[in-house]
Amino acid sequence: MTSNKNTKNQEKWNEGLSDERLAVLMSPFKNREVNEVNYDSKMKFWKEAIIAESIRRHKCSYSASELKTWFVYQGRTPMCLLNVIEDMYRDGTIKSKTEFQQMQNQTQCSWSNWAVNTLVKNPLSWSVGKVKNSLVSSSKPFDDKTDYVNLQLVESQANELFSVLAVNEKSLIFFMDDIQKRLNDLWNDDISIQTTELIVHSLEICNKAYVEHGEHLIANKTLVKIAGFGKNVEPISDLEKNFFKLKEAEKILIGEISNLDKEKESLIKEAKMYVAKNMKPIALSYLRKKKEVERRIEKQLNSLDNIQAMVSRIEESKYNSEVLKSYGTGLSALKLSSKDTGLTIDNVDETMAELAEVLEEHRDIQSALGKHIIEDKHNENELEDELADLLNVDESICSSKEKHHVPDLPEVPDNSIENEEFDLDQRFQMLREH
Template sequence: MNKQNNNEAPMPSDTLPECWWDNDRMNALFAPFRNKNVNSEDWNSKLQFWTKFITDWGISNNICSFSIVDLKKAFKRDGRAPGCIQTVVEEMFKSGELQTMDRFMQTPQETWSGWAIDLLVKKPIYWSYTKMKETVVALTDDNTKFVNIKTVKCVSEKILNSINEDYVNKLINFHQLTTLVQSLNITEENLRISLHYLRCTGKISIKENQTTDNTDEDKLLIKFAAKNEKAIPVNDFDISIYALERNEEKLIKMIEELEGKKDAVIADAKAYLAKGMKPLAKNCLRKKLTLEKCIEKRSNILDNVQMLLSQVKETEYQTKVVDSYKKGINAFKSTYKEAGLTEDNVNEVINDVQEVLEMHDEIQSSLGQNLSQTIDLELEEELAELLAAEAEASKPATPEKVLPVEENEDFDKKHEELERRLRALHMNLPSPPKNTPSPQQFGS
């Protein structure tokens, strides 16, 4: 590998492909494409190299558009231009990686109806007409401008990252934007291409003021959207704030200039006094008084503009607060409506919950009962009977009960009375015969 100094390198040396310093390899890459059928793998590899090289070159230098002439000039090596650029551009154009400038810069439709007509009616007719025209005319003209889509995306992302949050959702003119992205070292043409892409992707809104009372700086107004949000179209409120801020800037600049002139007049008056030229010194003082009156008038106007601007911004903030309240209320209403939440429904649900909890407590109470309680009671009764029987068996024998004297006397009386009554009972029965009767006596 033979490394050499190359002051005309298309990119910084640390970003160049390693093979850039290899003469043999670059000679092969600079040569025109051979027949693809001979070696398709080598043909595709060479195309991929140049496609990536052109894209990286555009991203590194913030170049979104170029022609075949521009590429041949940019990629010169040792005074030799690559002989394969024509084929590379053709293939990138066919794959959609490149678009012609005219096609890319078509103004997008901002309304649904305009978009629908553009998509369903105009574009098919336009595409069928222009596709053949682009293929035949654009690729045969080395000065035709092409836009690299990948490069535009990367450069646009760089621009978004360069915008401070103070400029989000706020109108700025094109001149102010060029100041904000000055570090990118991007040309006006490439900046406008990137802005068009950002507009098409909804990252910015653009307002073009073609009225005669606007300066060149104020004819293109840009509003950047917040991160991960869609840009809000420019409205009259945005333009009013922009106009007040521009007037504020102009008034401040005018007052500064008048103050500078006043200081210069005072210096002249002192110089004339030093030279003894009092009439000229008085004339300078008159100019100073005139300038002071102008400064006072401008200052009063500036105070009014600043006060009005402050009130407008406060109104904007209050409007946003009210809008946020409305959105919050609508969100709550929508949530309640979707969920079917009403006071009656909530009370009904609360009652159902209480009933379910009561049922749950009853179930838990039932499940918590001791199933062996009845058996335990029976066992305890039986055990008590056994203990009582054992206690009865272990007691000593008790003597027969002796009746008291009074009870014995009553018993004797009753016994005597019974005997007496038995004796009183008698029956008159015949006396038994002395002889035993014979059988014949029974028969007669």
């Protein structure tokens, strides 16, 4: 897969170029004074080609001899790459791998900040360093084997890695080879451990990663602590280191138990096969092996239970510690708030007492305003007697109306035409009968 990718990459750098132009580009540089335009154009082409190929291959470091393998055309390799490497080194695009690895942590992580600090804030030291580098470089020629690091590319790759690993504000610890696997998955490519270390070192320069070398469960393993999002990294504490070891031991035990379980199933199948062949002694030997595997599984499960219990208690203690810190923060904020507002128990009691006094005074005022201010000159008894007389008069009027009852009047005669015709018919009938 990698070889196919490289082939495609090699087809891109020379796309659209004629054979004559490629022959000029791959030839050695002539003296710049002869033709400055052609010299600068050729230099610009190779710088851009190297950067583009570096991005496609996810390679932040390279040597001149490695670059020759990137730009092969009809069996030929460029004869001018050392000049390009030297020019890129002089303009600050690249640094030697040794120089890059010696760079220490910086509070402001950016190569542009580095340039500002060097060119603006410390012009005198920059001038001395520049003269020194020019003297050294003139006396020390560049060679094909020295590795160089592209500063902007390694910073970009480090930022991309950090955006994947720093998912929240909590810091995380990894093995270096685990980060390498993450990069392989991220770019769908085979990233070397050397490239991984350079990318991590770029994060270390930015104070976003802390690297600790040593033996951790497996010999020659390197621990890398990645800072939480928006935070700077702190050294790995003993608690974090031991907790990480427990988590790794848990993973190892789970893997071993899974393998033992597969081995147990395989032994059962073998025993059944020999039983079917009527070879019971051999079948019994496989069953004995199965019993031994089961005992080993039981031991590993007990160890796993113990480790998981310790992990759970450590996580619980971390949680309790965070809760206690939150309580302390809240208490401090509450005290500060009370201090700023001047809120005390004495002030509250005094205010409530004044409030009760004011409310009592208000009730007295309301009661005073509700009293009758006009004196009533009439006798209440006389008013009651007058009211009784009025009631008696009403009752006498009602009784007199009942005594003089008007009788019912006769019905009003009906003088309608239909009744008259009916009356005439009756009279006519009576005449006929007589």
